[in-house]
Amino acid sequence: MENALKVKDLCAWFGNHQVLNNITMDIRRHAVTSVMGPSGCGKSTFIRCLNRMHDLTPGFRVAGEVLFDGRDIYSEKIDPVLLRRKVGMVFQQPNPFPRMSAFENVAVGLKFNGKKRSRSELAEAVEKSLRMAALWDELKDHLDRLGSSLSGGQQQRLCIARALAVEPEVLLMDEPCSALDPVSTAKIEELIEDLSDKYTIVVVTHNMQQAGRISDYVAFFLLGDLIEMDKAARIFTNPADKRTEEYITGRFG
Amino acid sequence: MTRKAGDNPKDLLFEKTTAVFAFGVLFLAFLLFALLVRESLPAIRKFGAAFLVTKTWDPVAESFGALPFIYGTLVSSFIALLIAVPLAVGSAIFINEFAPEWLKTPVAFLAELLAAIPSVIYGLWGIFVLVPVLRDWLMKPAASYLGFLPLFKGPVYGPSMLAAGMLLSIMIIPFILSVSREVLATVPRLQKEAVLSLGGTHWEMIRIVIGQHCIPGIFGATILGLGRALGETMAVTMVIGNRPDILLSIFQPGYSMAAVIANEFTEATGELYLSALVEIGLVLFLLTFVVNFAAKWILKTMVSRAARGL
Amino acid sequence: MHSIAFRRRAADRVTRVLFALSAIAVILPLFLIFFDLLWKGARELKWTLLADLPHPVGEPGGGIANGILGTLTIAGLAMAGGIPMAVMAGIYLAEYGRGKFASMVRFAVDMLAGVPSIIMGIFSYVLWVLPMKRFSAWAAASALAMIFIPIVVRTTEEMLKTVPASVREAALALGIERWKTTLFITVRTATAGIVTGILLAMARIIGETAPLLFTALGNQFWQTGLDQPIAAVPLQVFNYAISPYDDWHDKAWAGAVALIGMVLLISAGARYLTRVKK
Numbered sequence: 001m002e003n004a005l006k007v008k009d010l011c012a013w014f015g016n017h018q019v020l021n022n023i024t025m026d027i028r029r030h031a032v033t034s035v036m037g038p039s040g041c042g043k044s045t046f047i048r049c050l051n052r053m054h055d056l057t058p059g060f061r062v063a064g065e066v067l068f069d070g071r072d073i074y075s076e077k078i079d080p081v082l083l084r085r086k087v088g089m090v091f092q093q094p095n096p097f098p099r100m101s102a103f104e105n106v107a108v109g110l111k112f113n114g115k116k117r118s119r120s121e122l123a124e125a126v127e128k129s130l131r132m133a134a135l136w137d138e139l140k141d142h143l144d145r146l147g148s149s150l151s152g153g154q155q156q157r158l159c160i161a162r163a164l165a166v167e168p169e170v171l172l173m174d175e176p177c178s179a180l181d182p183v184s185t186a187k188i189e190e191l192i193e194d195l196s197d198k199y200t201i202v203v204v205t206h207n208m209q210q211a212g213r214i215s216d217y218v219a220f221f222l223l224g225d226l227i228e229m230d231k232a233a234r235i236f237t238n239p240a241d242k243r244t245e246e247y248i249t250g251r252f253g
Numbered sequence: 254m255t256r257k258a259g260d261n262p263k264d265l266l267f268e269k270t271t272a273v274f275a276f277g278v279l280f281l282a283f284l285l286f287a288l289l290v291r292e293s294l295p296a297i298r299k300f301g302a303a304f305l306v307t308k309t310w311d312p313v314a315e316s317f318g319a320l321p322f323i324y325g326t327l328v329s330s331f332i333a334l335l336i337a338v339p340l341a342v343g344s345a346i347f348i349n350e351f352a353p354e355w356l357k358t359p360v361a362f363l364a365e366l367l368a369a370i371p372s373v374i375y376g377l378w379g380i381f382v383l384v385p386v387l388r389d390w391l392m393k394p395a396a397s398y399l400g401f402l403p404l405f406k407g408p409v410y411g412p413s414m415l416a417a418g419m420l421l422s423i424m425i426i427p428f429i430l431s432v433s434r435e436v437l438a439t440v441p442r443l444q445k446e447a448v449l450s451l452g453g454t455h456w457e458m459i460r461i462v463i464g465q466h467c468i469p470g471i472f473g474a475t476i477l478g479l480g481r482a483l484g485e486t487m488a489v490t491m492v493i494g495n496r497p498d499i500l501l502s503i504f505q506p507g508y509s510m511a512a513v514i515a516n517e518f519t520e521a522t523g524e525l526y527l528s529a530l531v532e533i534g535l536v537l538f539l540l541t542f543v544v545n546f547a548a549k550w551i552l553k554t555m556v557s558r559a560a561r562g563l
Numbered sequence: 564m565h566s567i568a569f570r571r572r573a574a575d576r577v578t579r580v581l582f583a584l585s586a587i588a589v590i591l592p593l594f595l596i597f598f599d600l601l602w603k604g605a606r607e608l609k610w611t612l613l614a615d616l617p618h619p620v621g622e623p624g625g626g627i628a629n630g631i632l633g634t635l636t637i638a639g640l641a642m643a644g645g646i647p648m649a650v651m652a653g654i655y656l657a658e659y660g661r662g663k664f665a666s667m668v669r670f671a672v673d674m675l676a677g678v679p680s681i682i683m684g685i686f687s688y689v690l691w692v693l694p695m696k697r698f699s700a701w702a703a704a705s706a707l708a709m710i711f712i713p714i715v716v717r718t719t720e721e722m723l724k725t726v727p728a729s730v731r732e733a734a735l736a737l738g739i740e741r742w743k744t745t746l747f748i749t750v751r752t753a754t755a756g757i758v759t760g761i762l763l764a765m766a767r768i769i770g771e772t773a774p775l776l777f778t779a780l781g782n783q784f785w786q787t788g789l790d791q792p793i794a795a796v797p798l799q800v801f802n803y804a805i806s807p808y809d810d811w812h813d814k815a816w817a818g819a820v821a822l823i824g825m826v827l828l829i830s831a832g833a834r835y836l837t838r839v840k841k
Contacts, residue, residue: 051736053732053735053736056735079261081261081738081739081740082738083738084735084736084737084738085737085738086738088736088737088738089736091729091732091733091736093729095727095729095730095732095733096733097730097733097734097748097752098730098752099751099752099754099755100751108734108737108739108748109737109738109739112737112739112740112743112744112747113737113738113739159733162733162737163736163737166737166738261740261741263740263742264740264741264742266742267741267742267745267746268655268658268659268742270651271651271652271654271655271658271659272655272659272664273651274647274648274651274652274655275651275652275655275656275660275664275665275668276664276668277648277652278648278649278652278668278671278672278675278712278713278716279667279668279671281671281675281709281712282671282672282674282675283671284686284690285675285678285682285683285686285709288686288689288690289682289685289686289689291689292685292689339585340585340588340589341589342585343581343582343584343585343586344582344585344586344588344589346582347582347583347585347586348586350582351579351582351583352586360586360590363590363593364589364590364593366593367589367592367593369766369826369827369830370593370596370770370823370826371769371770371771371772371797371822371823371826372770372771372772372773373770373772373797373800373801373804373819373822374596374600374770374800374819374822374823375596376801376804377800377804377815377816377819378595378596378599378600380804380805381599381603381804381812381816382595382599423592426589430589454571454572454574454575455575455579456574456575456578456579457571457574457575459578480677483679484678484679484680484681484682485679486679486680486681486772486773487772487773487797487801491801491804491805511679511681511773514681514684514685515681515773515776518684518685518688518776518777519776519777519780530685531685531689534681534682534685537679537681537682538678538679538682541677541678541679542674542677542678545673545674545677546673549673
């Protein structure tokens with residue numbers, strides 16, 4: 001199958017306020033899709049719909065469909081807990097668990113999602129995830145350090161490792177670099193490109209250069225509408241919609 | 254259409270389990286009240302409302318009235334507030350506004366330490382240190398010069414309303430102090446600076462700002478201290494003199510609600526005697542309940558008003 | 564003009580001094596009490612205090628060993644029952660407590676926290692001593708638990724609420740079930756604060772005397788069972804203090820030193836934990 005996620009006519013409301021209007025898009029497997037747009041355009045709300053992170057938000061509701069593996073994730077039969085193990089998430093602010101070591105931070109998802117694992121299996125999984133997050137070499141001798149004592153960039157890569165440890169298929173990233181310095185940002189961007197061989201990645205960003213550097217596909221959102229979606233090169237060189245062009249050329253947003 | 258995460262059966266089970274324990278706490282509160290009422294019933298039936306305004310306390314004749322104890326509790330607490338409020342508010346202002354940085358934490362810490370001392374130790378210190386000192390250095394001279402005033406009439410024994418009030422004041426100061434500091438800290442810095450920039454002295458700033466902002470909060474802190482003082486048992490029992498009389502002189506012994514329960518509960522042989530003591534407990538319970546919630550309400554409305562910038 | 568400025572400045576100076584004096588007046592009793600405790604407690608402050616049973620009047624020596632054991636026993640029982648109840652109720656209020664039921668529980672907790680401790684003694688007396696027709700460690704422990712529980716419910720709720728939402732979100736996004744998130748991640752993040760609250764509540768109940776008067780009653784000897792009267796340090800301090808004998812007064816002071824030692828040790832532990840947390 002070409003597409004990891006299919007979104008059909010997705011609408012979302014906070015109370016009476018509609019924040020997403022009939023979004024329809026396909027998210028390509030093993031590619032990086034950027035969701036771009038000015039603040040308040042609904043891009044964060046949108047990707048949080050893809051793993052049901054809004055479930056606990058009072059007053060939030062959705063209509064439409066999000067198909068994952070051909071099934072609507074909002075249907076009665078889907079357990080959101082299992083869904084989130086397949087569709088992981090990295091947040092804007094690095095949020096390692098404060099009272100846990102780096103090792104525990106990465107191991108925690110495996111520890112608490114049912115299957116019993118031996119110590120060595122856990123250690124192996126942690127190493128693998130940290131290697132994928134390009135953090136192993138820096139951290140292998142400091143695995144007992146508190147996750148919150150690492151630098152901001154390391155914390156964010158730790159959070160990526162933590163998300164990868166539960167072996168998701170899709171990784172959602174909500175402005176993963178906006179709290180980081182340029183050097184850390186570059187590392188994360190490089191990481192995103194590497195990971196896209198094996199994972200489907202959806203990145204929210206308001207940074208056009210970033211979207212240009214990392215994306216295979218770009219979706220442009222404005223005021224809760226999906227204006228257009230296309231291959232990255234196409235969007236940046238020859239957008240179909242005037243509003244996209246205006247945004248890209250910096251005339252607003 | 255969006256299901257709640259609580260729909261997962263294990264999540265639901267966990268939520269309900271915690272709810273059971275929460276209900277347990279609610280149940281305990283209810284049980285406390287219900288048992289107090291049930292055990293008070295014989296006395297309530299026998300004496301009715303007169304219980305609250307009768308002066309007699311005669312276990313032999315089984316004739317009981319709570320007035321001397323209510324009076325003693327109120328008077329000793331009032332004396333305590335009279336001493337504690339100015340000192341606590343004064344030190345709160347000192348710590349928040351005047352003290353150099355290095356002094357703030359130690360002073361606040363020491364004042365908080367006062368709250369950690371068990372009440373029986375206050376009582377012990379009261380019996381052997383405070384009462385003799387008060388008797389010889391304050392009450393005896395005062396009684397001989399001002400004894401013509403009913404408030405200071407002798408003879409002086411030592412254990413007295415005044416001793417209880419003073420000891421209570423030391424015990425409730427930490428509470429009034431810490432709430433007062435919180436109240437003072439809610440004043441916006443801009444307002445303080447505004448007064449200073451107009452050429453006001455530090456004292457004028459405090460007077461104006463406190464006059465405008467902090468009076469209700471300090472009143473709330475006072476009521477909170479009152480709630481503490483009303484129910485204090487051991488220290489009061491040990492220094493108040495334990496005499497069930499209503500005497501105007503604060504140099505004379507008195508009795509308090511908590512003290513009479515502490516002293517006589519194990520000796521209460523008859524059903525009616527025990528019931529009368531429990532009813533005193535019930536009155537004390539209701540009194541502290543009203544006072545505590547009044548304090549909470551005052552502080553809450555004050556805080557929300559401060560948040561709105563009024 | 565000149566005199567007005569002078570008066571204003573003088574008023575400023577005078578009030579400054581008054582505020583400083585009031586702070587001194589607040590702190591002074593603390594020093595006096597500690598000084599007297601050490602001064603008057605010194606005579607009986609020997610290691611036998613912690614190792615021996617009380618001796619009869621006039622017989623020198625003797626200790627409060629049974630009281631220390633008794634205090635630890637009743638406080639231990641109160642905590643064994645109180646901690647699960649209070650922490651679970653605190654979790655409920657912090658994680659699920661939005662509706663009417665939760666506000667009723669909060670109201671009950673506020674109410675219980677303000678009840679004078681002697682009334683908890685009456686409660687336990689009516690609940691246990693009257694039907695069982697005997698004073699007991701159980702009755703004393705249940706009175707102390709009534710004081711302990713509301714304090715710990717409150718701190719647990721407050722501490723859990725300080726755990727940032729991002730922590731819960733992170734766990735949610737990893738596909739960790741909500742109950743596991745609460746128990747193994749949120750509670751764990753707040754553990755230091757919750758334990759601090761538990762220790763402070765423990766320090767508080769260890770020093771309580773009033774609720775023990777007619778529940779534990781006191782005991783001159785080693786405890787024989789939890790359904791029997793039991794000794795406790797605060798009761799011993801009280802009984803020695805109001806006795807008419809000078810050598811018992813000395814023992815009251817020494818016992819008070821031991822009691823405040825226990826209380827301060829536990830409070831210091833609590834303070835140490837809060838410091839570690841930062």
